[in-house]
Amino acid sequence: MASISSLITQVIPQSTLALLNSLRDKANEDGINMYLTGGSVRDLLLTKPFQDLDIVVEHDALHFAAKVAKELLGTVKYHAQLGTATVTIK
Secondary structure (H helix, E strand, O other), rough: OOOOHHHHHHHHOOHHHHHHHHOOOHHHOOOOEEEHHHHHHHHHOOOOOOOOEEEEEEOOOHHHHHHHHHHHHOOEEOOOOEEEEEOOOO
16 A cells, blocks of 8 residues: 555646645644645545545634735635635636
């Protein structure tokens, strides 16, 4: 079985990996823990191409999403009932 680090380099395109590293750095700046989750982890383990990134933060999702959207020129949709946010970037 492949190690997680080798799966990451085999499956995640370099541009997506750069985006994840940037998101991690933004989270770290605010003292926020960030985790890859959901379909992203499934796709990684199945060595499938990513359709989107599912990320969990241990903090205010809307605040983090707004910061990311502003810096990446994206839009935010907040899902109040779930306490989640979706950031869409080009």
